[in-house]
Amino acid sequence: MKLLNAALFLILGPTLMPALDTLSTSILTGCAALAWQLLSPHSWLKCHFLKCCNMKDTLNIPVLKRDLDQKVFGQHLAIQIVLKVLSANIQSERPRKPLVMSFHGWTGTGKSFISSIIAENLYQLSTPRRMFVHHFSTILHFPHLSHVHLYKEQLQNWIRGNVSTCPRSLFIFSEMDQMPHGLIDSIMPFLGYHGEVDGVYYGKAIFLFLNNAGGDKITEIALDHWRRMKRREDIPLKTLQSLLSEEIFTNRNSGLFQSQLIQKNVIDYFIPFLPLEYKHVTQCVRQELRTQGHPEDEDFIAEIAMAMTDYPSEERLYSTKGCKTVATKVSLGI
Template sequence: MQATYATYFVYYVLISSGFVNAFEPISTTFVVGSGVGLAAVGRTIYNYVHDGCDSKLIAFNSKGLEVALDRKLFGQHVASRVIQKAVTGFMNNKNPKKPLVLSLHGWTGTGKNFVSQLIAENLYKEGMASSFVHKFVSTAHFPHLSQIEDYKSQLQQWIKGNVTNCPRSMFIFDGVDKMYPGLIDCLKPYLGYYENLDGVSYRQAIFIFLSNAGGEKITQVALDFWKVGRDREEIKLHDLEPALSLSVFNNKKSGLWHTSLIDKNLVDFFIPFLPLEYRHVLLCGLAEMSAKGLEPNQDVVDQMARDMVYFPKSENIFSIKGCKTISVRLDYYT
């Protein structure tokens, strides 16, 4: 009981000081929960009070990002180039006119989450564990349609609080295609060309949207190139981006359906992630073996890759799950 009273007292202090606005939705739940220990609460408070933005915690490594994308992300030449140039250009701009907004699209297992991780690792000392990186999963954080207005208010408070704490904050929204339409529009004020809103500037922040929406359009373009014998490396951003943004905007099942973020051109890039082929699954397998501390074995990875399911049925070109289940499947084959 003492711990419970103490926890509520700490929460009151946080509200009074304004730090509660910088908490993630799940963190806030833990703070007010009766089972939270004071030590854990104390660590959270300490981190948020003392994690000001400085070069010890934030230092962009452009070359590191370039090398990571080149060596660790397979089969995504379009995404790699766009992300490298977009992030580097934004970070080198001392006076950006708006936050960087990237919308990543493609089937599961193609590398969207992985790319977000690579950006974080080359921007923040603690990578994805940094208190400046904030990830929201639509099905976990915004599950109920009846609470959509509450979600909008909370999202705006969390974003304002965290950007106030650190202008170089990064926000990742996973599963935007599963969001309720209209929810994402609450971000509109923070993604525009305003110098500041209520004394807070959002121009140095990064917003990344991850979505499966548009996967059909991306796959069709890749398949069309394959059918006429053209190399997938010939695919350029302009072959996909206009149709991709239109497809997402008109998809009633997408959280970006008729969103003002697209209508007002607040998304800087719609980045396609191509479906992965057998050769890319092989590379993922070999890389995963190395990551596990195992000696890469071509025969083992080849067997695993051949046993995976590919589509379309008549051609069997693209991996249905991409590289998503590689780690677990290798445990079976090794």
């Protein structure tokens, strides 16, 4: 209140004290503008210097689409869903519930990469992006099974506190397949159609779960599709999503085993990441060569891609590591 009174005084000062000279009036007017910017909850100046949350949605869907199309290979289904649901979510002034997406697939297929692209595009300023995008690594943050009750309390407090500060917060949970059973259910109250929980509105928050579990099922379906001489692009999305939710719910190594999040249908989308084929690995190698400033040697590209496509042993159609080790192989020239 004192700050507000001071700001009003600075704003009204020039009209109340006509005796002030021109220089003094200009100084006071400038101070008033500065004070007003610092007091305003959504001011660009406060966001820049005081690291406040940028309340205005800044996700540019066309730019996000360009980044995904140019940088992510072999994941037309994932890109399609992510763009569609984020576009709908951003356009809603007050979503009824947080957006919750669960990414599933083999390692190296792009789950973490797409998450990082979303994070990079969610905020215009680098500082808010660092402060309001929260990444939880199961191995790092929840390593001890005996501490699950403590983790539950800490996780609830962390989410509640950060959403209170910034409604448009992004929470990324990686290595979900190693998440202690029951831990993720502790955030169930924040993910439903509640509007507000204890005075905190969660509808603009975004939750991403990254999970290797389900990867074998996705690969099985993709391989069967290929053996029946059908196009990868024609794999039915609804079938994959339905099978995924069942697989994850009954898989003890999914982190969502018999989870309330699935029982209560608060996970909005189970997003499949298809196994990468030889042509996709070549695209990864080519992109990495450009990134590291190397010439695009076609023989070198083919050599790496051929060595990495190793499943099944007969057809050698898919890479079990996706593009996970491409950067290292390019760096070492192997």
